[in-house]
Amino acid sequence: MEFNTLSRLIVISNRVQPPGAASSGAQGGLSVALAAALREYTGFWFGWSGESTEQFTGHINFERDDGVTTATIDLEDQDIEEYYNGYANRTLWPLFHDRVDLAEYERGFAGGYQRVNERFAETLRPLVEPDDAIWVQDYHLFPLGSELRKLGCENRIGLFLHIPWPARRVLSSLPMAEELVSTLFAYDVIGFHTDEWRDSFTEYVTQQLGAVLNDEGDISLGGRTIRAITCPIGIDTKEFVAMSQSETAKLSYRQMRESANNREMIVGVDRLDYSKGLEERFLGYERFLVEHPEERKEVFLLQIAPPSRETVETYQNIRTALEGLSGRINGAYADIDWVPIRYVNQGYRRDVLAGIYRAAKIGLVTPLRDGMNLVAKEYVAAQDPEDPGVLILSRFAGAAIQLKDAVLINPYSAEEMADAIASALRMDKPERIRRWRLLMDSVEKEDVVWWRQTFVDALMTDDRSDDSVDIAVVE
Structure with missing residues (x-):
C-alpha cells in the first residue's frame, strides 16, 4: 500500500500546546517533539484546548503558529472531571506507575473516558483524508483508534505510549481491563520507550487475551495484526x-x-x-x-x-x-x-x-x-x-x-x-x-528526529504489501 505525495500526518493528543508557546520557551518535552514533527510533515495537531464549555458542540478552533497548525475543541466540565481528572489521572496514571493503592475505580470515570474518546473521533473523522496517517499520543486516548475504525476510518493509525506499561498482575486489577486493551488492536503500530514496557504489553495480550505473537514480532487478535516497537523519545x-x-x-x-x-x-x-x-x-x-x-x-x-x-x-x-x-x-x-x-x-x-x-x-x-x-x-x-x-x-x-x-x-x-x-x-x-x-x-544519536522518524517509518509501512510510504515534507 502506498500513500501519495499529498499524504499528511495528523497528530492527536489529550492537550494541544497553545500557539506561541514555542517562542516563549514554555513548552514541555512532548510538546516540543510533536511540534517538531509537524514542522517536518504536512498535517495538523488535534486535541483538547484545555478550556471548558457549557455544552459540547464539536466546534473546532484552527490556528497556525510557528509552522504548526492546531485544531482544538473545548470540553464540558463533566468531561474534564470524569475523563481527565478521573479516569486518566486517578485511575490509569497511578495504575500504570505501579501505584495500585492510589488508583480509583468509578463507573462514572470510565464512562466519561469513553465518551470523550467518542467525541474526539466524531469531531476528527470529517477532517481525515483517505491517505492521511494518524499518530495518537498516550494513555488518555487508548480507545480512539477503535472509535475511528467504527466510523469507517481505514487509515494507518499508530499509538505511542509515553508512560510505562504495567505488569500483567497489576493491570489485571483494572475493571474491564481486557476490554480496554482489546481496543488497542485497532492500531497498526504501538510504540514504547523500552523493551520492558513492550514486553509487558506483549505478555498481557498473549497470556490474558490469547493474542498470537508471530516470528516477526507482530501480534494478532480477532483478525487484526499490530506491530509493537521500542522507540525511545529524545530531545531536539x-x-x-x-x-x-x-x-x-x-x-x-x-x-x-x-x-x-x-x-x-x-x-x-x-x-x-x-x-x-x-x-x-x-x-x-x-x-x-x-x-x-x-x-x-x-x-x-x-x-x-x-x-x-x-x-x-x-x-x-x-x-x-x-x-x-x-x-x-x-x-x-x-x-x-x-x-x-x-x-x-x-x-x-x-x-x-x-x-x-x-x-x-x-x-x-x-x-x-x-x-x-x-x-x-x-x-x-x-x-x-x-x-x-x-x-x-x-x-x-x-x-x-x-x-x-x-x-x-x-x-x-x-x-x-x-x-x-x-x-x-x-x-x-x-x-x-x-x-x-x-x-x-x-x-x-537518538534525538527527537530519530524518534519521530523511527515511529513514522514503522507507521507508514504497510507490511501487507511491504511497501514504504512517503509523506510530503514541508520545505
Missing part, C-alpha cells in the same frame, strides 16, 4: 544545546552561580507528582547531610517542582508532604547564611532551565517509575563539554536504558542516593568528561 538536541548558549541561558547561569556563592548546586526539575520520587529524594539528600557533615554549607539542592493536576487530592497531598519535609530539613540543618534545600513551586522557561542545568554540579533525576524522563537528557545536553556536571539517574526511569553512563541508583534507597551524591561531588574532571561524552553520544 541541537536546539537545546543552542538554547543553553543563548543570552537568556547565560544570564540564568550567571545568576545561579552568583546565588550559589561558591557552593556546589544539585538540581532537580520535576512536575509535582508522586511518581517522581521527590519525598525519597529529599530523604536521600538529608541522609547525605547526616553522613557528610563536612559538606554542609558547601552544597545545596535546588528543587523546581511546578504543581500539576491541583484538583486531584493525591497531588494536593504530595505538595503538602513536600512542603513539610523541606521545612523540617531546612529547620534542622540550615544556618544563618545557608539553606540546604531551595524548594520552588513554579515552572520556568526552557531557556532559563538550560542555564540552571549548566550551573549545576549534579543533576538529580530520581523517579520511582518513569516512561522516559527528558529532564535527564536536557541536563546532559546543557553541560559545558570542558567541565560537565554529573547525572545521577534512577534505574527505574526509561532513560536509564540509554544513559547507562550516568550514576545509576535505586531511588528507594536513601543510603544509595547519599553515596551517589558524595561520589559525584568527588568525581574528578577526566571521569566527568568521559561519562558525559558517552551520555551525550546517546542524546545526540
Whole structure:
C-alpha cells in the first residue's frame, strides 16, 4: 500500500500546546517533539484546548503558529472531571506507575473516558483524508483508534505510549481491563520507550487475551495484526544545546552561580507528582547531610517542582508532604547564611532551565517509575563539554536504558542516593568528561528526529504489501 505525495500526518493528543508557546520557551518535552514533527510533515495537531464549555458542540478552533497548525475543541466540565481528572489521572496514571493503592475505580470515570474518546473521533473523522496517517499520543486516548475504525476510518493509525506499561498482575486489577486493551488492536503500530514496557504489553495480550505473537514480532487478535516497537523519545538536541548558549541561558547561569556563592548546586526539575520520587529524594539528600557533615554549607539542592493536576487530592497531598519535609530539613540543618534545600513551586522557561542545568554540579533525576524522563537528557545536553556536571539517574526511569553512563541508583534507597551524591561531588574532571561524552553520544544519536522518524517509518509501512510510504515534507 502506498500513500501519495499529498499524504499528511495528523497528530492527536489529550492537550494541544497553545500557539506561541514555542517562542516563549514554555513548552514541555512532548510538546516540543510533536511540534517538531509537524514542522517536518504536512498535517495538523488535534486535541483538547484545555478550556471548558457549557455544552459540547464539536466546534473546532484552527490556528497556525510557528509552522504548526492546531485544531482544538473545548470540553464540558463533566468531561474534564470524569475523563481527565478521573479516569486518566486517578485511575490509569497511578495504575500504570505501579501505584495500585492510589488508583480509583468509578463507573462514572470510565464512562466519561469513553465518551470523550467518542467525541474526539466524531469531531476528527470529517477532517481525515483517505491517505492521511494518524499518530495518537498516550494513555488518555487508548480507545480512539477503535472509535475511528467504527466510523469507517481505514487509515494507518499508530499509538505511542509515553508512560510505562504495567505488569500483567497489576493491570489485571483494572475493571474491564481486557476490554480496554482489546481496543488497542485497532492500531497498526504501538510504540514504547523500552523493551520492558513492550514486553509487558506483549505478555498481557498473549497470556490474558490469547493474542498470537508471530516470528516477526507482530501480534494478532480477532483478525487484526499490530506491530509493537521500542522507540525511545529524545530531545531536539541541537536546539537545546543552542538554547543553553543563548543570552537568556547565560544570564540564568550567571545568576545561579552568583546565588550559589561558591557552593556546589544539585538540581532537580520535576512536575509535582508522586511518581517522581521527590519525598525519597529529599530523604536521600538529608541522609547525605547526616553522613557528610563536612559538606554542609558547601552544597545545596535546588528543587523546581511546578504543581500539576491541583484538583486531584493525591497531588494536593504530595505538595503538602513536600512542603513539610523541606521545612523540617531546612529547620534542622540550615544556618544563618545557608539553606540546604531551595524548594520552588513554579515552572520556568526552557531557556532559563538550560542555564540552571549548566550551573549545576549534579543533576538529580530520581523517579520511582518513569516512561522516559527528558529532564535527564536536557541536563546532559546543557553541560559545558570542558567541565560537565554529573547525572545521577534512577534505574527505574526509561532513560536509564540509554544513559547507562550516568550514576545509576535505586531511588528507594536513601543510603544509595547519599553515596551517589558524595561520589559525584568527588568525581574528578577526566571521569566527568568521559561519562558525559558517552551520555551525550546517546542524546545526540537518538534525538527527537530519530524518534519521530523511527515511529513514522514503522507507521507508514504497510507490511501487507511491504511497501514504504512517503509523506510530503514541508520545505
